[in-house]
Amino acid sequence: MLWSLYLPIAGNATNILLLLGLGGVVGFLSGLFGVGGGFLMTPLLIMVGIPPTVAAASDSNQIVAASTSGTYAHYRMGNVDFKMGIFLLVGGVVGGTLGVQLIKILRALGNADFVIMVTYVVMLGVIGSYMFMESLQSLRHKAPRARPAAPARPSLYARLVQALPWRMKFAKSGVTLSPLLPIILGLFVGILAAIMGVGGGFIMVPVMVYLLRMPMHVVVGTSLFQILFTCINVTVLQAMTNRTVDMELAIILLLGSTLGAQFGARLSRKLKADQLKILLASIVLVVMIQMLVGLIFPPHLMLAYKGAH
Amino acid sequence: MKSCEGARKAIVLFFGCLGALTISAPARGASAALSVAPERVEIGTFYRGCRVAVSAVIPAGGEAVVEVVGRANAQNLLRKGRRGGLWMNVGETEVTGAPSLYLAMSTSPELLSGSALNSVWGYGALAHEVRFTGKLSDQEHAGLLKEFIKLKESEKLFGVFPGALTLSPATDGSCVVEGAFALPSTVKPDTYKVSLCVVRDGTIVDRRDAELIVAMVGFPAVLSNLAWNHGIIYGTVAVLIAIFTGFVMGYVFKKGAGGH
Known part of the structure; x- marks a missing residue:
């Protein structure tokens, strides 16, 4: 096989062009939607013969490059709200740590995998369906051009947000709210991300859009900024503790993903927010259906190496 | 007289043994000739697995089995099962006594599939060595071995190939056994044992070993x-x-x- 390369940590050989292609596609989606792409890349790498633990850790490493490239591209376009990103990051780091502890407790009780699987399917299903329906409605009611007016009576969530102290202005996002809100939401996403073993971009994006009311283009840049730091932390920790980061694999993937992220970021500028949302929702739903199929039908192999979800 | 007779017997026995050793020494030297090519496999940047050839000269009328066996090491595995109608990991098991690599080839297909000796080689032999620990019943143990072999076969680390060795006559009336196995790209750097057993009339009459070194470079x-x-x-x-x-x-x- 031409273009074959041996990956020393993965302990397997694979095709360079295949990895470049995978990196390019996932990087493109990363730049387009502001998601790390871990929920797509890790299963794809496992499919091409990379051990699950190495796939997840090396993917974190390549996301560092893709999100650096994507953040930089969005920063040049003025689409990164650093202030909001830092508050979300603080919450995310604390939440991630809590989530890891929670998983340890669940593993000791023996039902961690059930919780992980059900969380995955429910989260992907709820987020995907809500985004899809909402974007579809917006696209259908495009004619008046103007956004529907805010409801006359504020919702319970809006009243709770209003009641939080230390309100401040987030100029880039065009919102005024308490920094506690992004910290709390970041915490929630961090817990979920740790349980699901992903960066959390595909949860963070809807959270920013629907709960922080940030404009979609700022959401993409800010999400990438937050993912960058999360993945730096994960890469170094995985390299130190589990020795599962395959640098060779990550470099090939990141060459593809950084290129893809640039094209994705450019296209995201051309597409309308609702178009972006409906595309992301479709991908999230496809992944959810694929996971659901895997849960319902018996697997080909009834044994797996420890370390994979 | 008796002591003289005893001394004579001892001398005869000594020279008899010496003679037997002298005769059998060249025979052993010849039987040690199990050839493995290459003897050393290097895992470099572009390694993607390779073919390793084995050959040996065996007495005419004999059959042969070649095994390539890796060191046994303990591994932790996750068992999949159904909970609430959904398939997921339902528990852990530790597997011990399983080699890291197991490939077996034979001249006659029956040696690895149908004969009484199939518990000496092949997956039948592995069943005696491999043990699973954890909360398991005897029935689950047997099922796990089958699944474990499937897992290893999916990585090409386990394989049994009945009839994959060829026999051809040599000039001196003996036979040449030849074959080749695919060393997968997932093989770990280590020293692997290559063994050849010569079988005649359902009995192992000779055994020869060689080493295959796999090194990362x-x-x-x-x-x-x-x-x-x-x-x-x-x-x-x-x-x-x-x-x-x-x-x-x-x-x-x-x-x-x-x-x-």
């Missing part, structure tokens, strides 16, 4: 050493390369965009 060896012995440096370098590449790509595209 070049860039993969450097990276592997850095990852296992200097984790912090390795992780930091990995992150810095990623950030640098991300910025370079961003900068290149910025320049490109300016041109348009």
Whole structure:
């Protein structure tokens, strides 16, 4: 096989062009939607013969490059709200740590995998369906051009947000709210991300859009900024503790993903927010259906190496 | 007289044994000739598995079985099962006594599939060695072995190939056994044991062993050493390369965009 390369940590050989292609596609989606792409890349790498633990850790490493490239591209376009990103990051780091502890407790009780699987399917299903329906409605009611007016009576969530102290202005996002809100939401996403073993971009994006009311283009840049730091932390920790980061694999993937992220970021500028949302929702739903199929039908192999979800 | 008779018997016995040793020594030397080519496999940057040839001369009328066996090591595995109608990991099991690599080939297909000796080689032999620990019933144990073999076969680390060895007559009336096995790209650096058993009339009449060395060299060896012995440096370098590449790509595209 031409273009074959041996990956020393993965302990397997694979095709360079295949990895470049995978990196390019996932990087493109990363730049387009502001998601790390871990929920797509890790299963794809496992499919091409990379051990699950190495796939997840090396993917974190390549996301560092893709999100650096994507953040930089969005920063040049003025689409990164650093202030909001830092508050979300603080919450995310604390939440991630809590989530890891929670998983340890669940593993000791023996039902961690059930919780992980059900969380995955429910989260992907709820987020995907809500985004899809909402974007579809917006696209259908495009004619008046103007956004529907805010409801006359504020919702319970809006009243709770209003009641939080230390309100401040987030100029880039065009919102005024308490920094506690992004910290709390970041915490929630961090817990979920740790349980699901992903960066959390595909949860963070809807959270920013629907709960922080940030404009979609700022959401993409800010999400990438937050993912960058999360993945730096994960890469170094995985390299130190589990020795599962395959640098060779990550470099090939990141060459593809950084290129893809640039094209994705450019296209995201051309597409309308609702178009972006409906595309992301479709991908999230496809992944959810694929996971659901895997849960319902018996697997080909009834044994797996420890370390994979 | 008796002591003289005893001394004579002892001398006869001594020379008899010496003679027997002298006769059998060349025979052993000949039987040691199990040839493995290459004897050393190097895992470099472009390694993607390789073919390893085995050959030996055996007495006419004999059959042969060749095994390639890796060191046995304990492994932790996750068992899949159904909970609430959904398939997921339902428990852990530790497997011991299982070789890291197991490939077996034979001249006659029956030797690895149908004969009474199939518990000496092949998966029948593995059943005596491999043990699963955890909360398991005897029935689950048997099922797990089958699934374990399936898992290893999916990685091409286990394989049984009845009839894959060829027999051809040599000039001196003996036979030449030849065959080749595919060493997968997933093989770990280690020393593997290659064994050849000569079978005649359902009995093992000779056994020959050789070694196959698999070593990691070049860039993969450097990276592997850095990852296992200097984790912090390795992780930091990995992150810095990623950030640098991300910025370079961003900068290149910025320049490109300016041109348009």
